[in-house]
Amino acid sequence: MDNIHMVDLYVQYVKIKEEIDKAIFSVLESSAFINGPEVTLFTEELSQYLGGSFVVPCANGTDAIQIALMSLDLKRGDEVLVPNFTYVATAEVIALLGLTPVFIDVDADTFNISVKNIRRKISKKTKAIISVHLYGQCAEMETILQIANELNLFIVEDTAQSLGAKYKFSNGRTCNAGTIGDFGITSFFPSKNLGCYGDGGALITNKEELAIKARMIANHGQKVKYYHDVIGCNSRLDSIQAAILRVKLRYLDQYTEARRRAAEVYDHALNDIPNLNLPSRVAYSDHVFNQYTIKIQTEPTSNFNLRDQVKSKLATYGIPSMIYYPLPLHLQKAFMKSGSEIEKFPVSDVLSHSVLSLPIHPEITLSQQEFIIEKLHLAMK
Ligand SMILES: *Cc1c(COP(=O)(O)O)cnc(C)c1O
Numbered sequence: 001m002d003n004i005h006m007v008d009l010y011v012q013y014v015k016i017k018e019e020i021d022k023a024i025f026s027v028l029e030s031s032a033f034i035n036g037p038e039v040t041l042f043t044e045e046l047s048q049y050l051g052g053s054f055v056v057p058c059a060n061g062t063d064a065i066q067i068a069l070m071s072l073d074l075k076r077g078d079e080v081l082v083p084n085f086t087y088v089a090t091a092e093v094i095a096l097l098g099l100t101p102v103f104i105d106v107d108a109d110t111f112n113i114s115v116k117n118i119r120r121k122i123s124k125k126t127k128a129i130i131s132v133h134l135y136g137q138c139a140e141m142e143t144i145l146q147i148a149n150e151l152n153l154f155i156v157e158d159t160a161q162s163l164g165a166k167y168k169f170s171n172g173r174t175c176n177a178g179t180i181g182d183f184g185i186t187s188f189f190p191s192k193n194l195g196c197y198g199d200g201g202a203l204i205t206n207k208e209e210l211a212i213k214a215r216m217i218a219n220h221g222q223k224v225k226y227y228h229d230v231i232g233c234n235s236r237l238d239s240i241q242a243a244i245l246r247v248k249l250r251y252l253d254q255y256t257e258a259r260r261r262a263a264e265v266y267d268h269a270l271n272d273i274p275n276l277n278l279p280s281r282v283a284y285s286d287h288v289f290n291q292y293t294i295k296i297q298t299e300p301t302s303n304f305n306l307r308d309q310v311k312s313k314l315a316t317y318g319i320p321s322m323i324y325y326p327l328p329l330h331l332q333k334a335f336m337k338s339g340s341e342i343e344k345f346p347v348s349d350v351l352s353h354s355v356l357s358l359p360i361h362p363e364i365t366l367s368q369q370e371f372i373i374e375k376l377h378l379a380m381k
Contacts, residue, residue, distance in 0.1 A: 001371040006320050007191045007361040023243035036239035042246045053179045053204050054211035057237035058218045061160045061187025061201040066093040068156045068183035068203055071213040074099055078127040083113040084329040085348035086132040090158050091329050103330045105345040109280040112139035118147055128154040133162035133177050135293050138285035141167050141180045155181030161290035163194050164256045168284050178204040188245055193290050194252050196241040258362035259289040266292055269373040273380050291324060292360040298353055307354050313379035319372050322357045
């Protein structure tokens with residue numbers, strides 16, 4: 001079987017090469033490399049795609065989280081609730097800003113923040129919740145919104161893996177992921193569902209005053225050049241990336257459909273394997289499958305880990321797979337407080353030993369998937 005990748009950016013590029021090359025060359029011709037018209041146009045087009053929410057472009061998804069928290073005027077020592085089973089970026093900037101990350105265990109089926117666990121972690125210092133829509137499926141936003149409204153907390157949605165997903169409220173209203181809280185953030189890292197050819201990110205908000213503030217903070221705290229109202233940072237989406245993103249945004253829904261079709265192929269072919277759980281689907285969110293993540297049940301007490309063995313066996317056939325994430329955040333050295341007892345997070349502990357993400361991307365072929373499926377059956381025997 002020819003090269004199977006977790007994402008195949010080259011094959012994707014070749015399919016849209018003409019449009020991409022033209023977009024890149026037009027930026028070269030205009031030489032408007034920073035804050036050029038392509039950035040403004042992309043910002044407007046993404047805003048339209050998201051149903052009119054304000055969009056503030058920035059340099060990457062991690063910066064977007066930082067700028068969101070800075071725009072909400074959180075103060076040193078304020079607590080921010082965050083799932084402990086996510087990419088480090090979500091929690092890293094909380095700590096970087098002198099705020100305190102308070103970890104919440106996740107749900108074993110959805111991998112997202114467990115709303116049952118939120119209330120008992122709330123204190124007088126709690127000011128915000130960052131909910132992550134992990135792997136492409138939204139967290140339970142309706143309950144999170146209720147808790148936040150009741151206790152006056154801000155909500156930031158980390159939509160880095162789920163741009164294009166839709167959330168459905170119990171009254172039938174649907175919202176784009178990232179447009180429900182005070183801020184949504186996203187990343188255009190190449191492997192995300194809307195990826196550029198370098199780094200990029202954006203904030204999303206329905207509140208104009210927050211959009212203005214975020215734009216100012218991302219631009220050295222200035223509204224007028226050389227007049228700095230607040231301490232900000234320098235975080236820009238560059239024009240070449242914006243031009244690429246304008247092309248790829250037009251394909252995003254098509255790419256999402258292709259990811260969903262690939263997920264269905266896996267679902268049907270893998271549902272009869274003992275000790276293997278498919279990714280769950282929930283009524284309140286669709287899934288955009290940035291990752292297709294299965295769980296391979298393994299005896300937590302023994303040293304042998306079936307998931308790790310399956311991963312190595314797949315690798316011998318040239319099939320890549322990834323563990324997102326091998327160590328929950330509460331066990332990362334960077335977040336462990338010396339001398340204090342290690343808190344227990346039973347679900348994320350188990351997940352870190354059992355999750356396995358299989359190759360999924362819009363360009364994956366049926367024969368590649370059939371090969372992966374056949375070898376996965378073998379590896380699970
Ligand atoms: C990718 C990612 C980020 C950070 O995005 P960068 O653009 O790499 O900074 C944040 N949160 C999650 C969940 C991500 O997957």
